[in-house]
Amino acid sequence: METIYSENHKLRDAQTELYGGQLVYPFERPSRLDYIHERLTEVGLGPISAPDSFGMAPILAVHDFAYVAFLQSAWDRWQAAGFEGEAIANAWPARRMVQTCPTHIDGQLGYYALAAETSITQGTWQAALSSAHVALTGAERVRAGAQSCFALCRPPGHHAAKDLYGGYCFLNNSAIAAQHFRDNGMARVAILDVDFHHGNGTQDIFYDREDVLFVSLHGAPEYAFPYFLGYANETGTGAGEGFTLNLPMPPGTGFDIWRTALATALERVAEYAPDALIVSLGVDSFETDPISFFKLTSSDFTIMGADIAAAGLPTLFVMEGGYDIAEIGINTVNVLEGFQGH
Numbered sequence: 001m002e003t004i005y006s007e008n009h010k011l012r013d014a015q016t017e018l019y020g021g022q023l024v025y026p027f028e029r030p031s032r033l034d035y036i037h038e039r040l041t042e043v044g045l046g047p048i049s050a051p052d053s054f055g056m057a058p059i060l061a062v063h064d065f066a067y068v069a070f071l072q073s074a075w076d077r078w079q080a081a082g083f084e085g086e087a088i089a090n091a092w093p094a095r096r097m098v099q100t101c102p103t104h105i106d107g108q109l110g111y112y113a114l115a116a117e118t119s120i121t122q123g124t125w126q127a128a129l130s131s132a133h134v135a136l137t138g139a140e141r142v143r144a145g146a147q148s149c150f151a152l153c154r155p156p157g158h159h160a161a162k163d164l165y166g167g168y169c170f171l172n173n174s175a176i177a178a179q180h181f182r183d184n185g186m187a188r189v190a191i192l193d194v195d196f197h198h199g200n201g202t203q204d205i206f207y208d209r210e211d212v213l214f215v216s217l218h219g220a221p222e223y224a225f226p227y228f229l230g231y232a233n234e235t236g237t238g239a240g241e242g243f244t245l246n247l248p249m250p251p252g253t254g255f256d257i258w259r260t261a262l263a264t265a266l267e268r269v270a271e272y273a274p275d276a277l278i279v280s281l282g283v284d285s286f287e288t289d290p291i292s293f294f295k296l297t298s299s300d301f302t303i304m305g306a307d308i309a310a311a312g313l314p315t316l317f318v319m320e321g322g323y324d325i326a327e328i329g330i331n332t333v334n335v336l337e338g339f340q341g342h
């Protein structure tokens, strides 16, 4: 299986994340991809190629123009406003307030942020754009006939909506790839999100559409970020009714339960009969992930990959989360090796 990868991810090098009332070194750190890259090379999964550039059109096919303009200028405007630290939202249009975008950068951060843990820093925009181009290059490989491809994306994307960032995400790589498939001849695309966290952004982007099926296995929103989307009763709206399937699971869920949910998810995918499958691949369902509460083991990830392969669909894997960094390489590549059958 070929991997698409760019060193540009290192331009996203935030030094602070708001966690437990403290500013800590971010869980979503550049070294995550070093461990995955090292494991890919160690097992010889396949060639590792640089992304092509796709400009801004595929990004603007998913994200609002004003939001993209905000992301491009936020850091410079934050600095120009005289703030010392990294750009972090601290005020939101909460209940019964108006959803009007303010003029000041401090207000705009809160208007566009869905959470406060994620800072915007020098290089964040460039890294996010490059990450989307990694996903698009992987999509092109699948379009050109590859049975599978791994888009080693960083920063991740599945929390980003058309006009929202947060949860370490800025541009929704999987959604951008799905829209690219749709804009280039595919009638139906399925997105399977196996990251521990609900892909609220991906769900939101396609929620009223029947041409992209969204299926997610994740920590129950009563207990897990993003908390405010991901319930089983969210099934789509309008033309999209029935084209969102959420499979939330409680703290302590192990692979036996998790695998049953995967089987349900893959049944829905088979019924939908898409032209391609995009897997939002986070491995934070791992038993010792520091910010999650599922109990999958490293060998479970191999079985996960094999189960996904059984769907028999052209498959684009898009990297999302995973924070037990010493194990992220093994766990991620186990999925890919399991998918390939060796």
Ligand SMILES: NCCCNCCCCCC(O)(O)C(F)(F)F
Pocket: 028, 117, 156, 157, 158, 159, 167, 168, 169, 195, 196, 197, 198, 225, 282, 284, 291, 320, 321, 322
């Ligand atoms: N007390 C825990 C607070 C966690 N706050 C942020 C969690 C973000 C998860 C990001 C991710 O893993 O879903 C992605 F795939 F997007 F990277």
Ligand SMILES: [Zn+2]
Pocket: 195, 196, 197, 282, 284, 320, 321, 322
């Ligand atoms: Zn996650």
